[in-house]
Amino acid sequence: MDYKELEKAMADLDEDTVLDMMKEVMNNGGEGVQEAMDACQKGMSEVGDLFEKGEYFVGDLIFAGEIMVEAMDIIKPALAGTGSKKLGRIILCTVKDDLHDIGKNIVKAMLEAGGFEVLDLGIDVPAEKIVETAKNENIKIIALSGVLTLALDSMKNTVQAFKDAGMRDQVKIIVGGNPVSEDACKAIGADEWAYSPQKTVKVCTEWAKELGQAQ
Numbered sequence: 001m002d003y004k005e006l007e008k009a010m011a012d013l014d015e016d017t018v019l020d021m022m023k024e025v026m027n028n029g030g031e032g033v034q035e036a037m038d039a040c041q042k043g044m045s046e047v048g049d050l051f052e053k054g055e056y057f058v059g060d061l062i063f064a065g066e067i068m069v070e071a072m073d074i075i076k077p078a079l080a081g082t083g084s085k086k087l088g089r090i091i092l093c094t095v096k097d098d099l100h101d102i103g104k105n106i107v108k109a110m111l112e113a114g115g116f117e118v119l120d121l122g123i124d125v126p127a128e129k130i131v132e133t134a135k136n137e138n139i140k141i142i143a144l145s146g147v148l149t150l151a152l153d154s155m156k157n158t159v160q161a162f163k164d165a166g167m168r169d170q171v172k173i174i175v176g177g178n179p180v181s182e183d184a185c186k187a188i189g190a191d192e193w194a195y196s197p198q199k200t201v202k203v204c205t206e207w208a209k210e211l212g213q214a215q
């Protein structure tokens, strides 16, 4: 498969080509699924760049998002594992002021396939709601998603809210999304960060074992 072509099709918002190529991945037994996902994400980045240059508009971002969701729906079975493990519950959401949820939904699908029960609080979720849910539901792994630069502040505020509630040492917090990096993770005060959903599942699986919530 020509992944450059796939990347370009995504950037050009060529829905038919993107979806046909995803079906081809599945027809080939899921071979190259990771590369296909990476190509789509690179294409999405180009969509973002074109938006910044004023060549694309918000409507184009929405359409790009729809294509990405459809594309991921097709390849999800190949990306996912067996889904047979029982690793306990995890909170996942997009933090306050951020409405982007495509990446979050991919991470959710991967966590579920990896054996977690995901409590998805949705988008634009205030720190207090995350802390309250963790407390009421007794959930110890928290995954925060954010794509806007200002989401980093919301993530930091969320970690602070856990400290203020006296719960910081009872929970493990992983952050992810486009602006998240090693340095950002440190500044936020989270325990881990990841870009790839695969690493997210790996880290959370280790935590589930450490916390004794894996069956």
Ligand code: B12
Binding pocket: 041, 044, 045, 046, 047, 048, 049, 051, 052, 058, 061, 062, 064, 065, 068, 097, 098, 099, 100, 101, 102, 103, 104, 106, 107, 143, 144, 145, 146, 147, 148, 149, 150, 174, 175, 176, 177, 178, 193, 194, 195, 196, 197, 200
């Ligand atoms: C699609 C899109 C939209 C759609 C979102 C639809 C939806 N349902 O999510 C819509 C049109 C709604 C939108 C709105 C806006 N957007 Co927008 N959008 C994008 C775009 C093109 C793609 C984002 C995306 O889905 N990427 C694909 C996914 C799969 O990637 P991902 O989110 O990074 O997720 C992956 C990893 O990060 C990781 N991951 C994700 N979450 C988590 C969580 C954890 C715990 C872990 C470990 C890992 C992890 O796994 C995922 C899979 O690999 C980006 C461009 C870009 N370069 O990202 C701009 C972009 C993010 N948007 C931008 C802007 C400015 C906006 C608007 C302000 C536009 C406007 N003027 O209204 C609004 C903001 C609304 C708000 N308050 O949130 C800017 C942000 C600039 C900044 N630095 O803050 C970007 C970067 C575009 C740009 N270059 O200017 N947007």
